[in-house]
Amino acid sequence: MRVKFNASKKQGLALKYLYDDKTTEIGYGGAAWWWKSFLGTFRVWSMAMKYPWTRWFFGRKELVNLKRTTLNSYYKFLTTYGIPECDKGKLNGSDNTIRFRNKSEILLLDLAYQPSDPLYTGLWSLELTGGFIDESNEVDMLAITMINTRLGRQMNKEYGIVPKLLETFNPDKWHVYTRYYRPYKTWTLPNYRVFIPALATDNPNLDSKYIEQLQKADEVTRQRLLYGNFDYDDMAGKLFRRDEVEDLFKANIDEGKTMYLSCDVARLGKDCTVISLRRGLECLEIIKKNGLTTDDTARFIKDLEAEYHIHRNNIIIDSDWVWGGVADQLRGCINFVNNGRPFATYTEQNFANLKAQCYFKFKELAEKRKIRIHADWEIAEDIKQELSNTLLKNELIDQKIQLESKEDFKKRVWKSPDVADSLMMRMYYEVCWYWDDDDDSDFFNNLSNYSWQSSWNTDLVWFLS
Secondary structure, rough: OOOOOOOHHHHHHHHHHOOOOOOOOEEOOOOOOOOOHHHHHHHHHHHHHHHHOEEEEEEOOOOOHHHHHHHHHHHHHHOOOOOOOOHEEEEEEOEEEEOOOOOEEEEEEEOOOOOOOOOOOOHHOOOOOEEEOOOOHOOHHHHHHHHHHHEEEOHOOOOOHOOOOOEEEEEOHHHHHHHHHHHOOOOOOOOHHHHHHHOOOHOOOOHHHHHHHHHHOEEEEHHHHHHOOOOOOOOEEEOOOOOHHHHHHOOOOOOOEEHHHHHHOOOOOOOOOOEEEEEOOOOEEEEOOOOOOOOHHHHHHHHHHHHHHOOOHHEEEEHHHHHHHHHHOOOOOEEEEEOOOOOOOOOOEEEEOHHHHHHHHHHHHHHOOEEEEEOOOHHHHHHHHHHHOOOEEOOOOOOEEEEEOHHHHHHHOOOHHHOHHHHHHHHHHHHOOOOEEOHHHHHHHHHHOOHOHHHHHHHHHHHHH
Protein backbone atom coordinates (compact mmCIF):
# COMPACT_ATOMS: atom_id res chain seq x y z
CA MET A 1 0.00 0.00 0.00
CA ARG A 2 1.20 3.53 -0.81
CA VAL A 3 -0.07 6.53 1.15
CA LYS A 4 1.02 10.01 0.11
CA PHE A 5 1.01 12.05 3.30
CA ASN A 6 0.06 15.66 2.55
CA ALA A 7 2.67 17.18 4.81
CA SER A 8 3.19 20.88 5.44
CA LYS A 9 6.68 22.36 5.35
CA LYS A 10 7.21 21.88 9.10
CA GLN A 11 5.78 18.35 9.06
CA GLY A 12 8.03 17.52 6.13
CA LEU A 13 11.04 18.70 8.15
CA ALA A 14 9.95 16.50 11.05
CA LEU A 15 9.57 13.51 8.74
CA LYS A 16 13.08 14.11 7.42
CA TYR A 17 14.49 13.61 10.91
CA LEU A 18 12.13 10.73 11.63
CA TYR A 19 13.64 8.77 8.77
CA ASP A 20 17.33 9.75 8.97
CA ASP A 21 20.12 7.59 10.42
CA LYS A 22 21.32 9.66 13.40
CA THR A 23 18.43 11.50 15.08
CA THR A 24 16.79 9.56 17.91
CA GLU A 25 14.77 12.23 19.77
CA ILE A 26 12.48 14.61 17.88
CA GLY A 27 10.59 17.38 19.67
CA TYR A 28 7.80 18.91 17.60
CA GLY A 29 5.26 21.61 18.32
CA GLY A 30 5.01 24.90 20.12
CA ALA A 31 1.43 25.99 19.50
CA ALA A 32 -2.14 24.69 19.35
CA TRP A 33 -3.96 23.33 16.28
CA TRP A 34 -0.90 22.30 14.42
CA TRP A 35 -1.83 18.65 13.85
CA LYS A 36 0.94 17.35 16.06
CA SER A 37 -1.00 14.19 16.89
CA PHE A 38 -1.76 13.70 13.20
CA LEU A 39 1.96 13.58 12.43
CA GLY A 40 2.69 11.18 15.27
CA THR A 41 -0.06 8.74 14.42
CA PHE A 42 0.95 8.70 10.74
CA ARG A 43 4.55 7.93 11.63
CA VAL A 44 3.68 5.03 13.92
CA TRP A 45 0.98 3.55 11.65
CA SER A 46 3.15 3.69 8.52
CA MET A 47 6.09 1.97 10.24
CA ALA A 48 3.86 -0.69 11.76
CA MET A 49 2.35 -1.42 8.34
CA LYS A 50 5.72 -1.52 6.57
CA TYR A 51 7.61 -3.75 9.00
CA PRO A 52 5.95 -7.00 10.21
CA TRP A 53 6.35 -8.15 13.81
CA THR A 54 7.44 -4.72 15.03
CA ARG A 55 6.01 -3.17 18.20
CA TRP A 56 5.24 0.55 18.51
CA PHE A 57 3.41 2.72 21.01
CA PHE A 58 1.27 5.80 21.55
CA GLY A 59 1.84 7.32 24.97
CA ARG A 60 0.24 10.06 27.03
CA LYS A 61 0.02 11.02 30.69
CA GLU A 62 -3.38 9.37 31.15
CA LEU A 63 -4.87 6.56 29.08
CA VAL A 64 -8.35 8.08 29.17
CA ASN A 65 -7.04 11.27 27.51
CA LEU A 66 -5.01 9.27 25.03
CA LYS A 67 -8.16 7.51 23.86
CA ARG A 68 -10.11 10.77 23.68
CA THR A 69 -7.45 12.74 21.78
CA THR A 70 -4.50 10.81 20.32
CA LEU A 71 -6.54 7.77 19.35
CA ASN A 72 -9.19 10.07 17.89
CA SER A 73 -6.48 11.70 15.72
CA TYR A 74 -5.38 8.22 14.67
CA TYR A 75 -8.84 7.29 13.38
CA LYS A 76 -9.22 10.73 11.79
CA PHE A 77 -5.99 10.13 9.88
CA LEU A 78 -7.18 6.70 8.73
CA THR A 79 -10.48 8.16 7.53
CA THR A 80 -8.90 11.20 5.84
CA TYR A 81 -6.56 9.03 3.76
CA GLY A 82 -9.13 6.34 3.02
CA ILE A 83 -7.24 3.50 4.68
CA PRO A 84 -9.20 0.25 4.11
CA GLU A 85 -10.71 -1.41 7.15
CA CYS A 86 -8.37 -4.40 6.95
CA ASP A 87 -5.33 -2.12 7.37
CA LYS A 88 -6.61 0.05 10.22
CA GLY A 89 -5.62 -2.46 12.84
CA LYS A 90 -7.91 -4.00 15.41
CA LEU A 91 -8.06 -2.45 18.88
CA ASN A 92 -8.27 -4.87 21.78
CA GLY A 93 -9.80 -2.90 24.62
CA SER A 94 -8.75 -5.37 27.31
CA ASP A 95 -5.00 -4.94 26.80
CA ASN A 96 -5.15 -1.58 24.90
CA THR A 97 -3.27 -2.88 21.87
CA ILE A 98 -3.89 -2.29 18.16
CA ARG A 99 -2.90 -5.39 16.16
CA PHE A 100 -2.32 -5.63 12.41
CA ARG A 101 -2.49 -8.47 9.92
CA ASN A 102 1.31 -8.50 9.58
CA LYS A 103 1.64 -9.18 13.36
CA SER A 104 2.81 -5.65 14.17
CA GLU A 105 1.37 -3.92 17.22
CA ILE A 106 0.74 -0.43 18.60
CA LEU A 107 0.51 -0.29 22.39
CA LEU A 108 -1.53 2.43 24.11
CA LEU A 109 0.53 3.37 27.16
CA ASP A 110 -0.63 5.22 30.26
CA LEU A 111 2.45 7.18 31.42
CA ALA A 112 0.91 8.76 34.52
CA TYR A 113 2.89 8.69 37.74
CA GLN A 114 1.66 6.00 40.13
CA PRO A 115 2.65 6.14 43.84
CA SER A 116 2.62 2.34 43.84
CA ASP A 117 5.23 2.34 41.04
CA PRO A 118 7.37 5.49 41.46
CA LEU A 119 10.21 4.10 39.29
CA TYR A 120 7.91 3.04 36.41
CA THR A 121 8.98 -0.58 36.76
CA GLY A 122 5.89 -1.55 34.76
CA LEU A 123 7.70 -0.30 31.65
CA TRP A 124 10.88 -2.29 32.24
CA SER A 125 9.72 -5.44 30.49
CA LEU A 126 8.57 -3.72 27.28
CA GLU A 127 10.40 -4.43 24.03
CA LEU A 128 9.60 -1.64 21.62
CA THR A 129 10.69 -0.63 18.12
CA GLY A 130 9.82 3.07 18.47
CA GLY A 131 6.95 5.35 19.33
CA PHE A 132 5.23 8.64 19.95
CA ILE A 133 4.45 10.56 23.16
CA ASP A 134 1.65 13.09 22.80
CA GLU A 135 1.78 16.19 25.07
CA SER A 136 5.06 14.99 26.54
CA ASN A 137 5.32 18.18 28.60
CA GLU A 138 2.65 16.64 30.88
CA VAL A 139 4.56 13.38 31.33
CA ASP A 140 7.03 12.79 34.17
CA MET A 141 10.59 12.90 32.84
CA LEU A 142 11.44 9.61 34.52
CA ALA A 143 8.77 7.89 32.42
CA ILE A 144 10.25 9.36 29.22
CA THR A 145 13.73 8.24 30.24
CA MET A 146 12.46 4.73 30.96
CA ILE A 147 10.62 4.53 27.63
CA ASN A 148 13.80 5.58 25.81
CA THR A 149 15.67 2.63 27.29
CA ARG A 150 13.05 0.23 25.91
CA LEU A 151 13.31 1.38 22.29
CA GLY A 152 15.31 -0.53 19.70
CA ARG A 153 14.46 -3.94 21.16
CA GLN A 154 11.90 -5.32 18.69
CA MET A 155 13.13 -6.18 15.16
CA ASN A 156 15.25 -2.99 14.88
CA LYS A 157 18.44 -4.87 14.04
CA GLU A 158 16.71 -7.15 11.54
CA TYR A 159 15.20 -4.23 9.59
CA GLY A 160 17.91 -1.64 10.28
CA ILE A 161 15.40 0.66 12.02
CA VAL A 162 16.93 3.45 14.08
CA PRO A 163 15.04 3.62 17.43
CA LYS A 164 13.32 7.00 17.52
CA LEU A 165 11.08 8.80 19.98
CA LEU A 166 8.77 11.53 18.71
CA GLU A 167 7.51 13.97 21.36
CA THR A 168 4.89 16.60 20.63
CA PHE A 169 4.03 19.37 23.08
CA ASN A 170 2.78 22.89 23.65
CA PRO A 171 4.97 25.57 25.30
CA ASP A 172 5.92 24.72 28.86
CA LYS A 173 8.62 25.73 31.36
CA TRP A 174 9.21 22.17 32.54
CA HIS A 175 11.54 19.51 31.13
CA VAL A 176 10.68 20.19 27.46
CA TYR A 177 12.02 23.73 27.99
CA THR A 178 15.25 22.36 29.45
CA ARG A 179 15.71 19.57 26.90
CA TYR A 180 14.43 21.13 23.69
CA TYR A 181 13.54 24.80 23.65
CA ARG A 182 16.44 26.39 25.51
CA PRO A 183 19.17 24.34 23.74
CA TYR A 184 17.41 25.14 20.46
CA LYS A 185 17.65 28.88 21.19
CA THR A 186 21.33 28.62 22.09
CA TRP A 187 22.34 26.20 19.32
CA THR A 188 23.43 23.64 21.91
CA LEU A 189 21.13 20.71 21.06
CA PRO A 190 23.04 17.39 21.03
CA ASN A 191 23.37 15.88 17.57
CA TYR A 192 20.88 13.10 18.36
CA ARG A 193 18.08 15.52 19.32
CA VAL A 194 16.15 18.12 17.26
CA PHE A 195 13.39 20.58 17.98
CA ILE A 196 10.99 21.80 15.29
CA PRO A 197 8.84 24.76 16.34
CA ALA A 198 5.46 24.82 14.65
CA LEU A 199 2.93 27.63 15.03
CA ALA A 200 -0.77 27.64 14.28
CA THR A 201 -0.16 30.31 11.63
CA ASP A 202 2.21 27.89 9.82
CA ASN A 203 -0.64 25.48 9.15
CA PRO A 204 -1.93 26.15 5.60
CA ASN A 205 -5.08 24.09 6.23
CA LEU A 206 -6.13 25.76 9.45
CA ASP A 207 -9.51 27.47 9.57
CA SER A 208 -9.04 31.22 10.16
CA LYS A 209 -11.71 31.05 12.88
CA TYR A 210 -9.30 29.09 15.06
CA ILE A 211 -6.79 31.95 14.86
CA GLU A 212 -9.54 34.43 15.72
CA GLN A 213 -10.46 32.40 18.80
CA LEU A 214 -6.86 32.44 20.00
CA GLN A 215 -6.53 36.16 19.36
CA LYS A 216 -9.51 36.78 21.66
CA ALA A 217 -8.01 34.69 24.47
CA ASP A 218 -6.09 36.04 27.48
CA GLU A 219 -2.47 37.15 27.12
CA VAL A 220 -0.91 33.98 28.51
CA THR A 221 -2.98 31.76 26.21
CA ARG A 222 -2.16 33.90 23.17
CA GLN A 223 1.55 33.90 23.93
CA ARG A 224 1.72 30.16 24.51
CA LEU A 225 -0.76 28.67 22.03
CA LEU A 226 -0.77 31.26 19.24
CA TYR A 227 2.81 32.54 19.28
CA GLY A 228 4.47 29.46 20.77
CA ASN A 229 6.20 31.48 23.49
CA PHE A 230 7.78 29.10 26.01
CA ASP A 231 8.50 31.93 28.45
CA TYR A 232 4.81 32.32 29.28
CA ASP A 233 3.01 29.76 31.39
CA ASP A 234 -0.06 29.37 33.57
CA MET A 235 1.04 26.99 36.30
CA ALA A 236 -0.98 27.11 39.50
CA GLY A 237 0.81 27.85 42.74
CA LYS A 238 3.68 29.85 41.27
CA LEU A 239 5.52 31.95 43.84
CA PHE A 240 7.05 34.49 41.43
CA ARG A 241 5.26 36.39 38.69
CA ARG A 242 6.98 36.74 35.34
CA ASP A 243 7.38 40.52 35.68
CA GLU A 244 8.95 40.13 39.13
CA VAL A 245 11.58 37.79 37.72
CA GLU A 246 12.33 40.09 34.76
CA ASP A 247 12.69 43.11 37.06
CA LEU A 248 15.44 41.40 39.04
CA PHE A 249 17.85 42.21 36.21
CA LYS A 250 16.95 45.90 35.77
CA ALA A 251 15.89 47.24 39.18
CA ASN A 252 17.60 50.43 40.34
CA ILE A 253 18.66 49.96 43.95
CA ASP A 254 20.88 51.70 46.46
CA GLU A 255 24.15 49.84 46.52
CA GLY A 256 25.01 48.46 49.93
CA LYS A 257 28.50 48.26 51.36
CA THR A 258 28.48 44.94 53.22
CA MET A 259 29.69 41.93 51.21
CA TYR A 260 27.94 38.55 51.48
CA LEU A 261 28.61 35.12 49.99
CA SER A 262 26.06 32.31 49.74
CA CYS A 263 26.85 28.83 48.45
CA ASP A 264 24.55 26.03 47.32
CA VAL A 265 26.81 22.97 47.45
CA ALA A 266 26.60 20.44 44.61
CA ARG A 267 24.81 17.18 45.16
CA LEU A 268 25.12 14.03 43.11
CA GLY A 269 24.73 13.82 39.34
CA LYS A 270 24.42 16.95 37.17
CA ASP A 271 24.09 19.52 39.97
CA CYS A 272 26.59 22.37 40.23
CA THR A 273 28.07 24.19 43.18
CA VAL A 274 26.73 27.75 42.88
CA ILE A 275 28.24 30.72 44.69
CA SER A 276 26.56 34.14 44.78
CA LEU A 277 28.56 37.24 45.68
CA ARG A 278 26.40 40.07 47.04
CA ARG A 279 26.98 43.66 48.05
CA GLY A 280 23.95 44.46 50.12
CA LEU A 281 20.99 43.25 48.06
CA GLU A 282 22.85 43.57 44.77
CA CYS A 283 24.19 40.36 43.28
CA LEU A 284 27.55 41.16 41.70
CA GLU A 285 28.46 37.74 40.36
CA ILE A 286 27.21 34.16 40.24
CA ILE A 287 29.82 31.42 39.91
CA LYS A 288 28.98 27.85 38.87
CA LYS A 289 31.47 25.05 39.42
CA ASN A 290 31.23 21.39 38.46
CA GLY A 291 33.05 18.46 40.05
CA LEU A 292 34.23 20.17 43.23
CA THR A 293 34.81 18.13 46.37
CA THR A 294 33.89 19.62 49.73
CA ASP A 295 37.58 20.43 50.29
CA ASP A 296 37.83 22.15 46.89
CA THR A 297 34.69 24.16 47.60
CA ALA A 298 35.95 25.28 51.01
CA ARG A 299 39.30 26.39 49.55
CA PHE A 300 37.58 28.28 46.74
CA ILE A 301 35.31 30.13 49.18
CA LYS A 302 38.31 31.06 51.34
CA ASP A 303 39.99 32.59 48.29
CA LEU A 304 36.86 34.65 47.55
CA GLU A 305 36.61 35.63 51.20
CA ALA A 306 40.12 37.10 51.10
CA GLU A 307 39.70 38.73 47.67
CA TYR A 308 36.42 40.50 48.48
CA HIS A 309 37.11 41.08 52.21
CA ILE A 310 34.00 39.20 53.30
CA HIS A 311 33.44 38.77 57.03
CA ARG A 312 33.11 35.11 57.95
CA ASN A 313 29.72 35.79 59.58
CA ASN A 314 28.42 36.97 56.17
CA ILE A 315 29.18 33.65 54.48
CA ILE A 316 26.26 31.22 54.43
CA ILE A 317 26.61 27.61 53.29
CA ASP A 318 23.99 25.03 52.42
CA SER A 319 24.51 22.42 55.14
CA ASP A 320 21.88 19.78 54.42
CA TRP A 321 23.01 16.17 54.73
CA VAL A 322 26.75 15.50 54.13
CA TRP A 323 27.30 18.91 52.55
CA GLY A 324 27.80 20.37 56.00
CA GLY A 325 31.43 19.34 55.49
CA VAL A 326 32.05 22.59 53.62
CA ALA A 327 30.72 24.69 56.49
CA ASP A 328 32.78 22.64 58.98
CA GLN A 329 35.92 23.92 57.27
CA LEU A 330 34.71 27.54 57.46
CA ARG A 331 34.31 28.04 61.19
CA GLY A 332 32.09 31.01 61.99
CA CYS A 333 30.03 30.94 58.80
CA ILE A 334 26.27 30.38 58.84
CA ASN A 335 25.00 26.82 58.31
CA PHE A 336 21.82 27.00 56.23
CA VAL A 337 19.48 24.04 56.77
CA ASN A 338 16.56 24.12 54.34
CA ASN A 339 14.24 22.22 56.65
CA GLY A 340 15.35 24.16 59.73
CA ARG A 341 12.92 26.03 61.97
CA PRO A 342 11.82 29.41 60.59
CA PHE A 343 12.47 32.54 62.60
CA ALA A 344 9.59 34.02 64.56
CA THR A 345 8.09 37.05 62.79
CA TYR A 346 5.40 39.56 63.62
CA THR A 347 3.26 38.74 60.62
CA GLU A 348 0.42 36.28 60.09
CA GLN A 349 2.54 34.08 57.83
CA ASN A 350 3.22 30.62 59.21
CA PHE A 351 6.12 28.87 57.47
CA ALA A 352 6.91 25.18 57.50
CA ASN A 353 10.68 25.69 57.37
CA LEU A 354 13.48 28.20 56.90
CA LYS A 355 13.66 27.68 53.13
CA ALA A 356 10.02 28.70 52.63
CA GLN A 357 10.50 31.76 54.84
CA CYS A 358 13.57 32.91 52.90
CA TYR A 359 11.91 32.38 49.51
CA PHE A 360 8.94 34.48 50.64
CA LYS A 361 11.30 37.22 51.78
CA PHE A 362 13.00 37.00 48.39
CA LYS A 363 9.61 37.48 46.72
CA GLU A 364 8.72 40.39 49.00
CA LEU A 365 11.93 42.27 48.15
CA ALA A 366 11.57 41.39 44.45
CA GLU A 367 8.06 42.90 44.44
CA LYS A 368 9.50 46.11 45.90
CA ARG A 369 12.32 46.07 43.30
CA LYS A 370 14.96 46.04 46.03
CA ILE A 371 17.05 43.25 44.50
CA ARG A 372 19.33 43.61 41.49
CA ILE A 373 21.12 40.69 39.81
CA HIS A 374 24.06 40.90 37.43
CA ALA A 375 24.57 37.69 35.47
CA ASP A 376 25.56 36.51 32.01
CA TRP A 377 22.87 35.34 29.61
CA GLU A 378 23.11 31.64 30.41
CA ILE A 379 22.90 32.07 34.18
CA ALA A 380 20.11 34.66 33.78
CA GLU A 381 18.15 32.02 31.86
CA ASP A 382 18.75 29.57 34.70
CA ILE A 383 17.40 32.10 37.21
CA LYS A 384 14.30 32.83 35.13
CA GLN A 385 13.50 29.17 34.62
CA GLU A 386 14.12 28.16 38.23
CA LEU A 387 12.18 31.02 39.83
CA SER A 388 9.33 30.62 37.33
CA ASN A 389 9.06 26.98 38.41
CA THR A 390 9.17 27.63 42.15
CA LEU A 391 5.80 26.33 43.35
CA LEU A 392 3.91 26.33 46.60
CA LYS A 393 3.30 22.86 47.95
CA ASN A 394 -0.05 23.98 49.26
CA GLU A 395 -2.01 27.20 49.45
CA LEU A 396 -4.36 26.37 52.30
CA ILE A 397 -4.69 29.19 54.82
CA ASP A 398 -4.90 26.91 57.84
CA GLN A 399 -1.68 25.06 56.96
CA LYS A 400 1.95 26.09 57.14
CA ILE A 401 3.36 27.59 53.98
CA GLN A 402 5.86 25.32 52.26
CA LEU A 403 7.42 24.93 48.85
CA GLU A 404 7.69 21.98 46.53
CA SER A 405 10.66 19.77 47.41
CA LYS A 406 13.85 19.89 45.38
CA GLU A 407 13.25 16.27 44.34
CA ASP A 408 9.80 17.10 42.91
CA PHE A 409 11.23 20.20 41.21
CA LYS A 410 13.83 18.05 39.45
CA LYS A 411 11.17 15.59 38.30
CA ARG A 412 9.32 18.39 36.52
CA VAL A 413 12.13 20.59 35.24
CA TRP A 414 14.87 17.97 34.91
CA LYS A 415 17.39 20.20 36.66
CA SER A 416 18.07 21.35 40.20
CA PRO A 417 17.24 24.92 41.38
CA ASP A 418 20.87 25.50 42.39
CA VAL A 419 21.11 29.13 41.29
CA ALA A 420 17.77 30.16 42.79
CA ASP A 421 18.68 28.48 46.07
CA SER A 422 22.00 30.32 46.27
CA LEU A 423 20.13 33.63 45.82
CA MET A 424 17.47 32.65 48.34
CA MET A 425 19.98 31.91 51.12
CA ARG A 426 21.04 35.57 51.23
CA MET A 427 17.58 36.29 52.67
CA TYR A 428 18.64 34.60 55.92
CA TYR A 429 20.16 37.91 56.98
CA GLU A 430 16.89 39.70 56.20
CA VAL A 431 14.63 37.44 58.27
CA CYS A 432 16.72 36.67 61.36
CA TRP A 433 16.64 40.14 63.00
CA TYR A 434 13.08 40.55 64.21
CA TRP A 435 12.26 41.80 67.67
CA ASP A 436 9.81 44.12 69.41
CA ASP A 437 11.35 47.39 70.59
CA ASP A 438 9.27 47.15 73.79
CA ASP A 439 10.12 43.54 74.56
CA ASP A 440 13.49 42.04 73.67
CA SER A 441 12.61 38.57 74.96
CA ASP A 442 11.55 37.27 71.54
CA PHE A 443 14.80 38.50 70.05
CA PHE A 444 16.85 36.56 72.59
CA ASN A 445 14.62 33.52 72.17
CA ASN A 446 15.23 33.56 68.42
CA LEU A 447 18.97 33.65 68.89
CA SER A 448 18.85 30.90 71.49
CA ASN A 449 16.80 28.69 69.19
CA TYR A 450 19.36 29.07 66.45
CA SER A 451 22.53 28.91 68.49
CA TRP A 452 23.16 25.44 66.98
CA GLN A 453 23.42 26.97 63.52
CA SER A 454 26.63 28.89 64.24
CA SER A 455 28.87 29.73 67.12
CA TRP A 456 28.59 33.48 66.63
CA ASN A 457 24.88 33.43 67.55
CA THR A 458 25.68 31.90 70.91
CA ASP A 459 28.49 34.40 71.47
CA LEU A 460 26.14 37.28 70.61
CA VAL A 461 23.50 36.08 73.08
CA TRP A 462 26.17 35.84 75.80
CA PHE A 463 27.52 39.33 74.96
CA LEU A 464 24.11 41.01 74.91
CA SER A 465 23.12 39.26 78.12
